[in-house]
Amino acid sequence: MFDFMDMGFGPTSDQPITGPYIPDASDCLRCGQCVSSCPTFRLFQTNEETPRSRIRTISKILLENQAITPDERQYLDNCVQCRACEAVCPSKMAYGELFDQARAQLHTGPDWLGKLAFWFIENKRWRFGLLPLLAAYLKSGLQKPLRRIGLLKKLRLAEADALLLQPALKPLAAQHPAMGTKRGQVALFTGCIAEHFDQGTLQAAITLLNAIGYEVVVPPQQACCGAVHQHNGQSATDLIAKNLAVFNALEADAVLHTATGCGAMLSGYPDEDTGAAGLFRQRLQDIQAFLLDHWPESLPLQALPEKVAVHEPCSQRNVLKNQQTVYALLAKIPGLEVAALADNPLCCGAGGSYMLTRPDNAKQLRGLKRQAIAAAQADWVVSSNFGCAVFLGAEGGKVVHPLHILVRQLPTNLK
Incomplete structure (x- = not known):
């Protein structure tokens, strides 16, 4: 076992640091914890497909202002951006932020x-x-x-x-009143693609929130969270500014998101001099965490004697780090057996747009995840991220958001 206290991890005196810390090459080679957590290393078993190799490429781009080779670019683009390496790194390296900065600096325009x-x-x-x-x-x-x-x-x-699903042809209504005594008001972040292709989950969120006494507002002016842009080297500045303006203008108790991929991006909105992002983040919550904190003891759910296997999205495990809320919330359903899907730390391959830009790699990772799903022999498989659920559920699979099971078990008069 390595003793990280004796390794001298930290910025070196001769390395200019203008942003997130990039470990020295010798530091990166000492530990190796990121290697075993990396999905592309799992697939290819080569050093080039590891975070510590990619961070050297990122260092060349951001610190050394050097050109990278086509092979280095290929290995960089193979990264799923799951950030499992960031979660285990003893140097506390902000890999996700560094990766986004490197892609932006490469100035590669989309086709x-x-x-x-x-x-x-x-x-x-x-x-x-x-x-x-x-x-x-x-x-x-x-x-x-x-x-x-x-x-x-x-x-x-x-x-x-x-991956196409039948889209919802009408937008959600802007206001949804609470049932019974009103306890407060919350705003719902819908995202971009999910607004059309995962409207059932958004409707389930609204039904559950109304049932526990919260009015829900869905501001139609809101925009995409910006994750797809930022993770592909494009500017998300306008999208971020729009969301901050729209949601900060509301008198809501909380701003809730249903997709952990969006939540990871929203929770990382950068603060400018105005402090708008700080105000936004103060009210930002995952829908499941909010439901868990505000669920009334007087509202029991109907029993369900079945088994649920929980897939933990990378954005939930490695960025939001709130995956336990899913288990705690589902535990409110009497008779329901809730179990973690085997090998949850391994990315499913969806990776935002990765399933479209690197389909061969993504499908191999999905194949490993589907083996775990088959072995679980569960009645339900749930995932808190829309992209993961769609990718895992494609071509005959069935993966739903946990909210679908919760709303199904509400008393009949509240549905």
């Missing part, structure tokens, strides 16, 4: 498909305008012939097409 995706994420009105066309496409039966002739693959749309 036509990436530009289109970013544009739709940024423009809610156009997204809603095109949803009827997408819904018609999914109902038309065109998917199979287009896949068969290989057109979707040629257009590099095959991976996205395989």
